[in-house]
Amino acid sequence: MTRRQWAIGVDFGGTNIKCGLVDRRGRVASSLVLSTAEVSRPAAFVAGIHRAVEQLAASTGLAPTRLAGVGIGVPGLVDAQHGIVHMLVNVPGWREVPLASRLRARLHRPVFIDNDVNLVTLGEWCYGAGRGARILVGLTLGTGVGGGLVLDGSLYRGVSGAAGELGHMVLDPHGPRCACGARGCLEAHVGAAAVVRMARQAHVAHHGRLTPERLAGLARRGDRAARAVWQQVGCLLGRGLAGVINLLNPDRIVVGGGVANAWPLFATTLQRTIHAEAMPVPARAVRVVRAQLGEQAGIIGAAVLVWGQTSGRWKVEGGK
Numbered sequence: 108m109t110r111r112q113w114a115i116g117v118d119f120g121g122t123n124i125k126c127g128l129v130d131r132r133g134r135v136a137s138s139l140v141l142s143t144a145e146v147s148r149p150a151a152f153v154a155g156i157h158r159a160v161e162q163l164a165a166s167t168g169l170a171p172t173r174l175a176g177v178g179i180g181v182p183g184l185v186d187a188q189h190g191i192v193h194m195l196v197n198v199p200g201w202r203e204v205p206l207a208s209r210l211r212a213r214l215h216r217p218v219f220i221d222n223d224v225n226l227v228t229l230g231e232w233c234y235g236a237g238r239g240a241r242i243l244v245g246l247t248l249g250t251g252v253g254g255g256l257v258l259d260g261s262l263y264r265g266v267s268g269a270a271g272e273l274g275h276m277v278l279d280p281h282g283p284r285c286a287c288g289a290r291g292c293l294e295a296h297v298g299a300a301a302v303v304r305m306a307r308q309a310h311v312a313h314h315g316r317l318t319p320e321r322l323a324g325l326a327r328r329g330d331r332a333a334r335a336v337w338q339q340v341g342c343l344l345g346r347g348l349a350g351v352i353n354l355l356n357p358d359r360i361v362v363g364g365g366v367a368n369a370w371p372l373f374a375t376t377l378q379r380t381i382h383a384e385a386m387p388v389p390a391r392a393v394r395v396v397r398a399q400l401g402e403q404a405g406i407i408g409a410a411v412l413v414w415g416q417t418s419g420r421w422k423v424e425g426g427k
């Protein structure tokens with residue numbers, strides 16, 4: 108039997124759906140992007156992924172039988188064990204959708220699904236900045252703030268598949284309102300919208316629409332107010348991570364996502380806050396580093412999920 112060394116990873120985002128053919132070394136051989144708006148409903152999504160899989164296989168001359176399977180990271184709450192999407196955060200029409208079985212019936216290949224940030228963390232653990240970590244915490248900083256946990260070589264999902272939601276730890280119950288409805292979550296302090304809000308409050312002078320990228324540009328050019336905002340981000344993020352470090356005693360924390368492109372502007376304050384606020388023993392044991400896989404992390408992690416599930420090499424625990 109031919110060794111099935113290829114997997115297709117799908118990263119279901121709010122704007123784009125990225126699909127890639129990934130080899131066993133974590134390299135993306137071929138990729139394509141679908142517009143989420145065009146295939147946002149479950150039936151259209153299944154048809155769109157079917158076409159994408161055929162296109163990717165054809166573009167590399169790969170026989171579909173050599174495909175180990177398809178992995179999909181979705182932005183929402185998932186029952187990974189049964190392949191069911193409970194709900195998606197920003198895409199309507201997804202309630203209790205048996206996505207894995209629908210796609211499997213169409214593709215005749217194994218299909219696995221999981222939360223997108225869980226898969227980003229799995230990708231970084233296998234091929235990126237989390238390699239070799241025993242207790243790994245993954246954090247993505249973007250419009251949303253997400254988290255994933257790989258504990259002793261297994262993705263940790265909790266009893267309902269909802270573990271690792273680091274973005275919704277409350278830092279300040281009187282803080283700004285969060286998209287989840289609570290107040291003062293980590294996401295409401297260091298998500299993209301929060302960073303822009305802090306910049307406005309600090310009266311950072313700018314032209315055009317203020318974004319985290321522009322704020323980072325200003326800070327790099329020496330704007331004092333902009334630099335102070337990034338230090339505030341480092342401080343708030345460090346405070347959130349200090350609690351995680353006390354709870355899990357991890358050896359590595361990987362920080363990714365669009366806002367993390369400003370890493371050099373907040374890393375020092377982040378590390379300083381961790382050492383000031385976490386317990387000394389776990390604070391000394393952890394290395395907080397920037398993610399390495401960038402935009403492809405979700406695709407690569409989804410492929411890792413496929414290999415883990417089909418080879419048994421990486422166990423996936425949790426679920427109902």
Ligand SMILES: [Zn+2]
Pocket residue numbers: 274275285286287288289292293294295
């Ligand atoms: Zn929240």
